[in-house]
Every structure is written in structure tokens, then in C-alpha cells.
Amino acid sequence: MQSSFREDILEALYRAGSVGRSGTGMRDLALLIDRDIDDLEKVIPEMEREGDLVTLADGMIMLTPRGVETGGKIMRKHRILECFFSEMLGMTPESAAVEACTLEHKVSDEAIDRLGRYIRAPERAGGPRGMRRGKRRRVLTLEDASEGEDLEVSSVRCRGSGTRLHDLGIFPGTVISVIRKIPGNGLVVRVKGSDIALSSEIAASILVERVR
């Protein structure tokens, strides 16, 4: 509780500083973080002793470089969380802000780093741990493959004719190669020694991975 209160103060001062104000009065600060001025008056001297901020002669409060660093970190956590909640999970901006305010104090640095990467590029996130068998692979459909590629079937989503594909050997785990492709028309794959012609829509329902 105590620490989250302090973090709120640092965040508020960081925000005020970043919009160009050289210092913030005790009363304004209380308004910014929606707390009683009495509570503030107890904590501020403590934080001053720890070297996060300084009180100037005219009663204005300013962050020290150390305070700027901590405040910036909290601000970033807030932004990333808020973005995740509103942009990716579809929460309203208001509730996203409220949620971010609560979580920013608990979330670890590592989690925030990964979340930040995920937001930038969802499909590449996860790093090495998410990759299968330690190799770099990308799932695509057979229709996206080009002529001459060797591919491993990862799943067959075909309804109805799925069993025919299984019987021909087009089955999760089988390695197939695309020996002919006419875009938009279909392709011929070699599987277990025989050549099978497939329509585009069938190819689109077969998920494959590139074999390197």
C-alpha cells in the first residue's frame, strides 16, 4: 500500500514534469493523485530523505534524477498495460486506465517487457520458448507454399474429404513437397512417392510448416 502510494506520487510528478512544469505544489499533487493532503505531508519528507524528490524553497516539489528514472518506469508499465487492455482486449479507455493503475504496481519488469514486445508484433512474440522443437518455423497453409518447397503437414482441417487425404498419406507429420503450382488453380504435391493434385480450397485447409 505504502509503496503503491509512493509510486503514484512519482508517476504524477513524472507526468507533470513531462508536460513542462518545473515543479508541482503540494495541493496540486493531492488533486492529481486524488489523495488527502495530510497523507502527502507524511510521505513527502520520507521520500525526500530517500532521494527521490526535492522540495524547493517556494514549496514546489520536483523529482531528482533517481526519481525521474523510477517514475518513468512506472509510467511505461501504465502505458503498456493500458494499451493492452484497451487495444488488444477491447476494454473501454476508462476501465483500461483504472485497471492499469492497479496492476502497474504489481507487474514484474520481465512481464512488462514481453507484453510490450507482444503488442508490437503479436505473431513473433513468445521468443524462443514458444517455438516447436527449438527450430524457427512458421505455420502456413499449403496454398501459401510455393513450388519446390518441402513441407511438413501440421494439421488437416478439411471437412468431408479429410479422410481421403489421410488415406493418401497427407497426415500430420508427413513431409510433402510441392512439385507443381498454378496460382489460383491448385497444386500437385508429392507424398509417399505419388503425385496428388489438389484444388486450391483443399490446399487452403491443410496447415503446413516449412522444413529447413
Added chain:
Amino acid sequence: MKIGLIGNPNVGKSLIFNQLTGLGVEVSNYPGTTIDRQGGNTCFGKERIEVTDLPGIYSLDGDSDEEQIVRSFVSSGRADVLVVVLDAVRLERNLYLLLQVAEYRKPMLVILNMTDEAEKAGILVDIAKLSTILRLEVIPTAAIQGKNTERIIPATLTSARISTVNVLYDHHIDAAVRSLRTIHPLEWIDAVQALLGHARDPDVTEAAAALSEEIERMHRMTVEQIIAGNRHHCAEHIARDVITTRSPRSGPDIDRLLTTRMPGIPILVLVLIGTLLTVFIVGSWLEERIVAFINLFILQPFLSAGFPPLAEQLGVSLILAIQAGLGIAFPFIFTFYLFVALLEDSGYLTRAAFLADRTLHRFGMHGQGIIPMVLGFGCNVPAIMSIKLLRTKRERIIASFLVTLVPCSARTVIIAGLVAAFIGLAAAMSVYFLVLVIIIITGLILSRFTPGEQYGMILEMSPLRRPALKNVLTKSWMRIREFLLVAMPLLIVASIILGLFQYSGLMAAFEEFIEPFSVIILGLPSYATTALIFGILRREMALETLVILAGTADLGSVLTMAQIYTFAVVSVLFIPCIATLAVLKKVIGTKMTLVVAAYTVALGIFAGALLNIILS
């Protein structure tokens, strides 16, 4: 003793069947030539052996007609020995089916066919090792050269064994099979079949369904997938153990030329139009000579002999029938059959299917639909049979409509014998063009309104081969023999009856009855319409009847060009012949057959009436 030939499509079962029985079932180089069971007998020593040729399948577990035919054949125990034919080039996939057959625990014999092609592809199969692993006798053959096929029958008598090869199934499947068998008295194979949903007893079905659901929840895969996976795995291991590969003898990559957009599509168009033109030109040339020969050496002498009127009428009918029949059969139908047989045996049809896939999608079919369409140029009957290759009812209905519109060789006879002969080659080609346009429009409309689902194409490409001349000739001869044995007698009888009608005045009465319709709507003399109606028996009979009723083969002297053109178009579009209607009924049912017939009748009359208005 009874044996059955089982194997993947296009592995040469029918070829082996022919060699074993001396019969002639059709052999082609595309999957799915044999659609139904074919039986034949042979003798060895004192033993009479009944051989059954079964349709080619990839699996025993599916729901297609072919799979059900084979499954019921295998499980009924109708055969004493199951002869599994394997393709040495595609051994692994072929073993998948063998493993399924082995589970029925019936005496088996293995034929490893196409060893010649495997050798060319650099694939060597260790026969002894394969035999040890499967614990079955394995006979390597090259049926196309007749190599080793004579060993098959003796081996079925002496060395057929029950295989003990076992697929290692997932332990959940094993457990489910065990628990099913503790409650119900089932054979192992029946329990597996029950899990796959093929049980006969409703109690078993219910219990199996519950178990399957449980397994699916655990694996996030269907039972079919798990079982197929286990079998593939087993087949892969066996194949790896027995196959050694060398680098194949390389040659020019013809396949590449045939299956790329350039020059594949121009080649496809060229092949189709070239076939049509060649048949047309060769056919007309031959026909002219045959007709002239009969005129000069039989008809003229007969007429000048001065028989009494009735005898003369009957005699002329008989000669005209023979003239028309021979003048049509060999020049057109036989030449067409030769070309279609060449296409079938070269393996080109599957390439054509691949290239045409996208285009045929617009007509609510997929690439495989081109096979019936091309066969349809020869004769609609086998073409309609091959519609069974298409898997959904929707595709079959659309294909049925379109195939019945494809001008078969008999209709080519009408176009060549009438339009090309009396108007010109360009006019004859315009009839084809007109039919093509009608096919396209029909296809576009049907694809919009035919209910049902559509799947894409999954088609194994058959290997490219130089067609064996002997097979091409035998196949064409078999088909033309059907014409000579069935059509010619019909033609002669019909011709004589027509002669009698004409003589007795019955024909005049009928023509009077049909005259208003004929003259007003189609602008044709009434005897021409009568001839059209005879086209229902056999399509080319429309022309023959026209010749007989007009009383002269020089139709240009009795009909105007517009009338000739209208007659040709109507008879090409008009109701399919009786034989076609009969197979249609088998493939798509009576109701749809009537719809197809009604459509073609309406189309014929409509086109005729329209041409009558435009041309006159």
C-alpha cells in the same frame, strides 16, 4: 475356389484380371476405371478358379461406393484368397491398404506389380525381406509385359497364408477395443470397425461412439485420424526396411510441360480440338469411300435387278441400314475410340483434370469432371459411368447434365455426315461451338442452383506412359464390337420395320399427324422429325432414318441448307439415347434422369424453333 483382386486405384488389377481370366475388362491409365465388381473364371489343373476384379480404393474404412463394395466383399468371406496388388513405385501408400486387409485375417497373397517402372525410378524392393515382414508370399510382376503373372494362380492354391503382421495402435485405441470386446462378443477387427462407426448392431454402435468420443477428447484427434496415423507409421517402417533407392534414370521432364500454364493449357486445347478435327477429317474421308463402295457394288446392282415392290423396299432398307452402319461405325466411332483410348492410356487425362480444375469450379465441378467430359466425346455411356468418380451428388448431377450435351461420336456422325458434307466444315465447327456455348451456360446456371455441397479435387496423377498399341486396339475393338453386335442388328430391324411402314402407308399417317408441329415449329419436313424421334434409340439412327425416309443419301437435293443445319442441331441436343438414359438412371436416379431428359428435349425444340426463325 474364389479369389479377389484388391489394391489402390491404377495399380493394374484389371490388367492382371484380364491376363488371369482371358477376359477383356477395360484397362486404362487413370484411377477409377473399374467401378463395379467384375467376375471371371479360369482353370488350373482340375481346380476351377473364380476371379473377382474389385474397384481400386485407398482405404477400407471410407464411405464411398467403391470402398463399401470392397469392404463388404472382404468381410463377407466370399473369397478364399485375397490377392493384394501393390504398386512397387508407391509401396508405402499401398502397404497402408494391405495392413487394413491383413486385419481381416483371411488367407492372402501379395503381388508387387510395376517392378519395371520402379526399377526405372530407381526403387529396388527387397522381396524376400518384404515377404518375411508380412509373413506372406510376395510375387514381383510387371503385368504390362506379362512378366510373372502366370505364377499368380498356382501361388493362390499353394502359398496363400493368413498374415500375422500387426499395426501398433495407440494404447487408448487398444484399450477401447478391449473394453468393447468384454461387453460384446466381437472379433478384433469388428471392434475396430465399430470404433470407426461401421458396426451393424445398434448397441455396439452406441458403446463404440461413447468410447470414440472419450478418445477424441483426450487426443484432440478423431479416432479415424489416430488409427490412420498408426497404420501410416507402420507402413512407413516396413517400406523403409525393404526399399533401397538409387538416383532415377533422368529424362526430359515432359510432365512439367503438360502441367504448367504455359504451354500446358495450349497443349490441352490443341489435344481436344486436334482429336476432334482428325476424327472429322479421317472419318469423312473413310465414310465417303465406304458409302460410295456400297452404292456402286451393292445398291445399284440390286435396284437394277428389278425385284417386286415389297421385296425391293425391304432389300433397299436392309442395304441402307448396313451402309449407314458401316459408314458410321468404322470411320467415326472407331477412330474416336482409338483417340480416347490413347488419351486414357497415356495418363494425360489426370493432367488435363489438374489444368481444368479452376475452370470447372465455375461450373460447380472440379478438375476430375473433365474425365467424363472427354470420354463423352467417344460415347456418353462410359462417360456417365465415370461420373461416379465425382464424390458429391451435386457434382454428379451437374456432370450428368453437361455430359449428355457433349456431342458423342454418334452425334459427330450427324454433324459430319450432314453439316460438313452438305454445307461445309466451318458450319460443322459452328455446331460444336454452339454446343460448347450451351454447355457453358448450362454449367453456369446449374452451379448456381444445384443444391448440395462441393468439395475440391483430390486426384492422384497417373504416371505418364507410352500407350501400349495392343491395349489401345483391343479396347477400341471391344467398344466397337458392342456397336456392331448391339447397334447394327437394331439398326437393321428398325430399318426393315420402317420400310414396311412406308410400304403399308402407316408412315404417311404418322407423318401427317406430326406435320403441323414439324413444319411450323422446326421448319422441317415431317419425315425429318420422325427421323429425330428415331434418334432416341441410337443417336446416329436419326441420320440413317433420315436417309431411309428421304429415300436418298443425297440429302442436299431434298432439304435446304437451313433445314439441314436445324436438323443437325436439334438431333445433337435432343434427348439422350436409350442406353445413356439407362446408365443415367443408375448413377443419379430416375427423377433426375427425367429432369435431364426433359431439359434436353426442351433445349432441342427451343434451339430448333429459334434457328427456324433466324434462318428462314
